[in-house]
Amino acid sequence: MRSITEMLITKNVLISDGAWGTFLHKRGLLPGECPELWNVTHKNDVFEIAKSYIDAGADLILTNSFGGSPIKLKHYGLEDRAHELNEAAAKISREAAGEYKLVLGSIGPTGVILMLGEVSEESLFNGFQIQANALEKGGVDAICIETMTAIDEACIAIRAVKSVCDLEIVCTFTFDRMLNGSYKTMMGVSPSEMVVAVKEAGASIIGANCGNGFNNMIEIVREIRTIDKTTPILIHANAGKPILENGITVFPETPEMMVNKVDELINCGANIIGGCCGTTPNHIKALVEKIRN
């Protein structure tokens, strides 16, 4: 089994992949369609996305399983196919990554708020177990619990993964910039609070994803590093906040803009860098060229 932390010993900085969701839509996934179903109905499209990031030079890629929890799949009546769709996602990325690149199984939030009591902690836990089990079976090297905003849900996900496998766990939250310049998730969690909670639950790599661009990520990494000097940090930044141009959603941050800021992000203490919504293989390629040279 390959490990991210081991790979970080030989390479100081690892490069991750870019967007999946926005990329799938570019290839014809319609809004309202289930992205994870494409792992069986449009296997080749999903494979080509994974492969494009490997070809761009990424050290690790994720899987098309972000919304693969039974609770999310229920919107499409696909909750009974959670295992199948997650396993398929892992197999596709594994095939694209080959033997030497890493595959991180993506697990996103369920979209329910626990404190409202609509679903039980147990049903959340069981759903994450199904995902982790299937992703491991499909051949991932680690699990990436991402875009979290609530401590309770993130920690349930981490514990569920740990209960079914020994894979390394990455956990990233999505922070917004507050009026006073600090960062919090929509549930009110600061980067520092996130670090303490997810490490205690069992994550060995921490970080942030999505959000509103590279600049914010630099400040978030700074805050994490004030309380944690050693845990590897993964950053997946959006290509800025989207704007509408002639009815099409356009992301403002170009590969060049990202590359110009990446040194600062690394100097602040980020160890694994990739993109989120709106980033493309070109963004990853530019990062690879900049970091590897």
Added chain:
Amino acid sequence: MNETVDAIGVCIEKGKVNKSSSYPIDLQGQDGADELTLQALTQNIAPDEILKTCNDAMQRIGDKFGRNEVFVPELLMAAKAMNTVMVHLKPFFQAGSIKTKGKFIIGTVSGDLHDIGKNLVSMVVEGNGWEVIDLGVDVKTAKFLKAISDNPNSFVGLSALLTTTMANMASTVKEIKMEYPKTTVIVGGAPLSEESAKIMGADGYAADPQSAVLFLNRKIA
């Protein structure tokens, strides 16, 4: 001002639903919005006085949310407490002894299944005294048009979380404006901005639930 009514206001602002609810910790074991509203009505306190106190409390928590002093959990719990009060006040609305400010139709646009933001706005707007018609998620334009036709003079709010559904939002705004040019449409959601709202032709952009309330209240002032 009556003590019971004041206490209802505190319960709304702090999100204390009823006696058995464990949130917030500092009010555990005490009566919540549920019990206190019943007591106030038994004391023959006018329903509109109760409603006014609740609307003010919702406004305070909404303002705090807009200032990043509280977050989604606090706002949701306040709205939940408010809903409890509304259950007891419903007969008075039906009898016409108290009135809502107007009708607000809300939904997440076609192709988008996210409901947290839409629900927050829905609850805060309702808590401010509006009648809310919630069309749910993945709402096709035709459904919005039908709701507007069924509810003349209503205001409309569109929500989206996905960057990929912003285009659907734009076309829904356009079609509503074509058929009902006088209907006010506001938009909101994570990928949105003042700028994109303007490009879509929406009448307003609400960065948070309280902004939606302020916008709507200005329209009827």
